[in-house]
Amino acid sequence: MGSAPSAAAPSVTPQPDAARESGTARGAPALTAAGLVLLRDLTLAFRRRGELLQPLAFFAIVTTLFPLAVSPELSRLREIAPGVLWVAALLAALLALEFLFRDDAHDGTLEQYSLSGQSLAWLLLAKTAAHWLLTGLPLALIAPFAAESLGVSTGLAGVVASVAVGTVCLSLIGSISAALTLGIRRSGVLLSLLTLPLSLPVLIFGARATELAIRGLPYTAPLELLAALAVLGVTLAPLAAAAAVRISLE
Amino acid sequence: MRQFLDMGGYAAYVWPAYAVTLAIVALNIIWARRLLAQARTAARRRLGGETGPGDGA
């Protein structure tokens, strides 16, 4: 029945310890592991380029709605531009969150990550970084064009900077709520209900920085507050997200 | 008494505030008691249905 004769067993008795040690001895360094996770998510995203455009298109459509709903007068639009840009960016980032962990939870990849012997928080931070590169950064880069359409032509560097830092915070907060809602059917609305209240400080500081930048005033103070939130998020959010993923896998 | 209830014209907002709060206190008492009653019923049903072997293993 068996292909390996059982007589072979006694001759390999010295090996068990060697085999047992090798599991950790050749373990990949944490940085390499995180780099692979990042590379993998980027590769996957570029295999489905069409989906990358969806949050951006959503952002563009929402900003288009305001001139139609409010008024085409650029002077009035300029007034509300920071709020419009930020609410649209927040909603677009939220839309993309649903896909942050969903596929990986579904096919067992998250299970493998949590059984990899690596720190799950660290791997999830890499995933969140990939998510930001694919949604937050592009949003920040097209924000100036949306701003132009709202009659804003100054302080665009500030707009990019505040949206870029703000979306870092949103991705991190979102990683927690996305992990918590894994395995729940029709989790979209719940995901928004969990994420939006926690994102309020980001919205407040981000919109303020954008507003000051557009008016040509110094905007470093709110931008620094935003950066402080991002630093806090980088240190704490992956731990919470890892705990949430482990709970969802139970 | 009338004067007390009227509060010199301020009553229109003071009394609703008290009414809402007391209603929520009352609702909380009802909800809490109902939760306990339902849990007791459920536990009784579980005990009735699962008194066989394997319990408390």
Place this chain on the structure above:
Amino acid sequence: MPHALEAENLQLWRAERHVLRGVGFALDAGECLQLRGANGAGKTTLLRAVCGLLYPDAGRILWEGGDVRADLAAYHARLIYIGHEPPLKPDLSALENLRFWIGVRQAVPRPALEAALERVGADRWSRRAVRTLSAGQRRRVALAALALLAVPLWLLDEPTTNLDADGQQLVGTLIDEQLARGGLVLAAGHHALRVAAARVRSLELPLG
């Protein structure tokens, strides 16, 4: 001397269902335990509890005498768990999937990856997107992961599902090699494993 892997009186509830009712076993180096039982008897639950994904309501898992909860990451570095479905991405090729999957755990040079894929008969289609592969071919990619990772504990859920006779033989050979190295295998499933019978014990889980 303590057993290599030991489960003590595992109890686990899922909502109102008592799934694991005091399951226990002990495995030593070079042994394979096959978990049997009807559908819903808790084979997968037990595997997931043993690898630390599920937290039992009572009972302990011991690795070389120590509770695995004391250092879960170190324990995880010593095991590989392969569930019902191999964790593969449809949009990546078999080779890429294996590289990302194993690479997160340990550095593997590309020739080793290709050798492992060749070993499981995947060399001809290792560059095709997994989307285009059959269920049996996906299983074989998972077997390549087993061949690559030198970890002492294998936890396999239905390892022979979807495999042809040749593939089932391959599973047996891989398990035999693992046991000969002094490794441990815990496999759930009904199919007889084609391994040297003396090393295989089985554990029947009663239907809860």
Place this chain on the structure above:
Amino acid sequence: MSWTWFHRLGSPPYVYGLARRLTPWFAWGAGLLLLCGLYGGLVLAPPDYRQGNDFRIIYVHAPSAWMSLMVYTTMAVAAAVGLIWRMKVAHAVAASCATIGASFTFAALVTGSLWGVRMWGTWWEWDPRLTSELILLFLYLGYMGLRAAIEDTQRADRASGLLAVVGVVNVPIIHYSVVWWNSLHQAPSVMRLGKPTMPPAMLLPLLIMLAGFTLLFAALLLVRLRGEILNRERTAAWIREALEA
């Protein structure tokens, strides 16, 4: 040895019995204090020189607002204990808190809005306190929504518990960002809800009401806790006795 109390609090039968014995004390204490506070607030306290009798709303608004925060903190601390020590009873405490907290947050919003009509002339003003209170209500709703969406009680306990802990870390950040935002957009309001100095005749009923609401929370929590513990226990031995008693 000094930790035995902690371990006993992890034992469902012990806590169930304790909760049953303590409930009447808290309930009657709360009733007595609330009656005293209401009499003091509605009858004994003199009208405010500027707000007239409107200020009497404070005797229900401030305790409700106090409840909303205290209950959330209790919930988060209990959830953290439950997550760290895997203590079922602590999760049952956290689960008992949400409905109580959400309903009193709602009460704080409604009473604050009624007060706002007299002070600002509108039903809603983006006052930092009211805004924070509204966000707190959303946090409660998120917690309850997550709990309701997960069927397995243990997973629901752990997932919603983690959310409560994340929320409580965020509450101060949210509050200060809202205060900061408010200070940018409007001149500091002269008429704040609640005043730093109050004559004793006004302050005393307020303190009595705060104490009464706290005891009320304890009583409500203990009743709910018994229900939540029963829902989490599957072993028959002590439940049978508990149900017969």
